[in-house]
Amino acid sequence: MKQYKTVVIGAGPGGYEAALKLAEAGVKTLLIDRSKERIGGTCLNEGCISAKTYLQSAEYVSKASHFGDCGVTLEVKGLDIARLGEKTESLKNEIRSGVVWLLDQAGVETLYGSAQFIDANSVKVSDEMIGFEKCIIATGSAVREVPLLPLDGKHIISSREVFKLEHLPASISIVGGGPIGCEFATFFSAFGVEVTLIVRGSQLLSAEDEDVSKALLRAFKKRNIKVMTSSVVKKAEVNVEGVELFIEGEAQESVQSELILCATGRIPYSEGLNPENAGVKRNEKGFIEVNRSFQTTQDHIYAVGDCIDTPAFAHTASTEAKIAVKNIVDGESFTNSHITPSTIFTDPAVAICGLREKEAKAQGRAVEVKKAFFKANAKAKIEGDDSGFAKMIVCSESGVILGASVIGLEATEIIHEMVLAIEKKLTAKELKEMIHAHPTISEIIGYL
Ligand SMILES: Cc1cc2nc3c(=O)[nH]c(=O)nc-3n(C[C@H](O)[C@H](O)[C@H](O)COP(=O)(O)OP(=O)(O)OC[C@H]3O[C@@H](n4cnc5c(N)ncnc54)[C@H](O)[C@@H]3O)c2cc1C
Numbered sequence: 001m002k003q004y005k006t007v008v009i010g011a012g013p014g015g016y017e018a019a020l021k022l023a024e025a026g027v028k029t030l031l032i033d034r035s036k037e038r039i040g041g042t043c044l045n046e047g048c049i050s051a052k053t054y055l056q057s058a059e060y061v062s063k064a065s066h067f068g069d070c071g072v073t074l075e076v077k078g079l080d081i082a083r084l085g086e087k088t089e090s091l092k093n094e095i096r097s098g099v100v101w102l103l104d105q106a107g108v109e110t111l112y113g114s115a116q117f118i119d120a121n122s123v124k125v126s127d128e129m130i131g132f133e134k135c136i137i138a139t140g141s142a143v144r145e146v147p148l149l150p151l152d153g154k155h156i157i158s159s160r161e162v163f164k165l166e167h168l169p170a171s172i173s174i175v176g177g178g179p180i181g182c183e184f185a186t187f188f189s190a191f192g193v194e195v196t197l198i199v200r201g202s203q204l205l206s207a208e209d210e211d212v213s214k215a216l217l218r219a220f221k222k223r224n225i226k227v228m229t230s231s232v233v234k235k236a237e238v239n240v241e242g243v244e245l246f247i248e249g250e251a252q253e254s255v256q257s258e259l260i261l262c263a264t265g266r267i268p269y270s271e272g273l274n275p276e277n278a279g280v281k282r283n284e285k286g287f288i289e290v291n292r293s294f295q296t297t298q299d300h301i302y303a304v305g306d307c308i309d310t311p312a313f314a315h316t317a318s319t320e321a322k323i324a325v326k327n328i329v330d331g332e333s334f335t336n337s338h339i340t341p342s343t344i345f346t347d348p349a350v351a352i353c354g355l356r357e358k359e360a361k362a363q364g365r366a367v368e369v370k371k372a373f374f375k376a377n378a379k380a381k382i383e384g385d386d387s388g389f390a391k392m393i394v395c396s397e398s399g400v401i402l403g404a405s406v407i408g409l410e411a412t413e414i415i416h417e418m419v420l421a422i423e424k425k426l427t428a429k430e431l432k433e434m435i436h437a438h439p440t441i442s443e444i445i446g447y448l
Contacts (some may be wrong), residue, residue: 004030006328007123007132009115009273014305014317016099021325022265023106025389029130031108032115032125035260039103039110040096042306043314046160049095051183053088054163055345058190062347066384079191081168088163099309105120117278119183120298126185134300134328137280137288138321139273141306149175149236149262151416155243156236156260159184162205168193173245175233176263179344182216186346189223196226196255198233198247205344208352211371215388216407219348228253246359268307285309292335294324302328310339341424343412345360348388351415354403354422355393366396370428374408378439386411392428399427407447410441417445 008019011033019031033039043049057079063211067074068130103110122131127148143158145151147266153161159180174181187255196361197204197220203213204227220227227317231249242258275282281297287309294302302324318402323334344350360367370392374380388408395402403420421431428448436446 001122001129001131002030003131004028004109004161005132005134006030006134007115007130008136008138008242009030009033009123010041010138010140010305010307011039011099011110012138012140012305012317013043014140014321015041015136016103017030017164017318018136018138018304018321018325019108020102020106021322022328023103023108025325025328030111030130031103032111032113032123032130034114035112036100036110037096039099040092041138042093043317044092044099046163048314049092050088050157050163051180051187052345053344054084054187055092055183057084058347061190063337064383069446070383073389081167085159086162089142103435115273116272116274117276118282120278120301129321135177135278135302136321136324136328137273137275137296137301137303138305138309138317139269139307140317141312144265144267144270146175146233146262146264149260149264149282150261152238154156158261158262162261167418169242170194171242171257172196172259172261173198173243173255173257174263175245176227176265177206177227177229178263178265179205179342180265182220182344183221183259184263185225186223190224190347194224194226194257196228196257198231198245198255199229200232201423202230204229205350208342208344208350209356209391211389211391212350212352212405214272216346216348216350219346219387223347227448228255257373259421266306266312268309270307283309293327293333294320295327310336311342313340313342316340339419341419343415348385348408349411350405350407351411352403352405353415353419354401356403356405357391357393360393360402365402367402368394368396368428370448372395372444374441374444376447377444379411379441379443382439383409385442390414390444390448394428399429400425401428401431406444408441408444412429414442414445417442 005028008031055312115123159322172193173196175198185197225392235246236245243260244256279298288303304320306312341353373389375387380386390406436443
């Protein structure tokens with residue numbers, strides 16, 4: 001049996017970051033994933049990179065609508081989705097090669113195949129037995145399948161199959177109003193696809209700020225996206241024209257569309273891993289149980305990323321990986337004290353960090369809410385889209401910034417200033433006094 005100091009299972013942003021950091025610290029490390037193509041995980045293969053490449057095309061179309069006002073004559077003729085698919089593939093290959101190069105340079109060994117635990121110090125991959133002293137599980141997540149909407153890759157698809165579409169449908173019903181559902185509603189509507197968005201809860205992006213969600217709903221309606229909130233799909237019937245969904249909500253309704261996109265969330269993935277063989281427990285939702293230092297119910301086995309119950313972002317996975325590695329290498333119990341930005345690449349884009357207003361209210365905290373609008377931002381006006389706002393939650397007593405949300409141009413970029421301010425415990429006054437160059441989108445932070 002081959003023996004390693006540390007074995008990392010899963011080569012997504014959690015797993016490959018962990019393997020790189022371990023190797024940099026001189027730890028003999030083996031990184032396992034199901035195949036070489038899986039290096040980069042969900043993020044690279046069917047998540048962040050693919051989705052944001054598709055959304056970039058949508059953003060170009062949206063920007064093009066302002067060209068005429070600026071005297072630029074340009075005709076948008078539509079989307080060559082095959083070309084976009086090729087570009088996405090080539091980008092994925094380029095990024096994957098970069099990660100493989102980094103792993104090689106760092107001296108990380110790789111093994112391809114599905115890992116399953118045999119006991120608390122060994123895993124099996126195909127017929128090969130691997131022994132370890134420490135292990136990091138980073139097996140990620142998978143599409144949540146809903147029995148009422150069986151995925152057939154043709155009429156009813158998940159986010160994975162969007163990137164394999166050979167033509168745009170005339171109409172699509174998207175089930176799920178979370179980040180993935182809202183991002184794809186943005187993508188399809190940009191190219192004139194008739195979009196219906198069916199949302200179980202009373203607001204889009206149910207975890208996020210209510211004002212932001214309302215603003216997004218208004219923007220979606222303006223783009224002719226039909227949003228049905230507080231609505232539940234009761235039945236789906238495939239017919240010659242596509243699929244008819246029977247929906248129960250404020251009214252009973254049926255919606256006919258060519259394609260259904262099931263965006264009902266993700267579930268932790270540990271199929272075939274048999275963590276219980278190692279004494280590693282999963283909770284009732286299937287997440288691997290960890291303490292604040294990312295140790296599982298076995299002290300020497302850690303878990304990070306989408307397979308544990310923390311925000312499902314690539315940057316969360318890689319941050320947790322770095323902390324788990326620090327704990328392994330230094331024998332310490334570091335925890336994640338960082339502020340995690342949530343970024344949603346809709347049009348308008350949304351970004352949120354720190355305490356939400358509704359959380360502050362639920363906790364009975366005395367807070368002041370400050371708001372500034374892009375209507376007063378010169379650069380937003382120059383770019384032709386002055387919709388949206390920035391919002392800040394401030395402790396009434398100390399003036400320290402506790403949370404922030406932005407909806408509008410460059411929201412996913414300018415949120416980082418707020419992340420820094422919250423992490424460094426700046427007061428709203430200190431942030432306001434900082435110079436923001438003119439004319440920039442960031443100036444909105446100076447108005448708060
Ligand atoms: C459509 C979409 C858009 C997204 N957009 C964003 C975004 O814009 N920004 C963002 O931060 N996040 C985004 N995400 C989320 C992001 O992709 C995940 O949070 C991130 O990939 C989680 O990283 P991870 O390392 O935990 O797991 P993953 O990236 O899922 O990687 C897990 C890896 O483990 C491997 N594996 C599983 N089981 C085994 C086993 N038994 N043996 C060997 N290997 C195994 C898998 O093959 C996989 O490669 C998006 C996700 C989706 C689906």
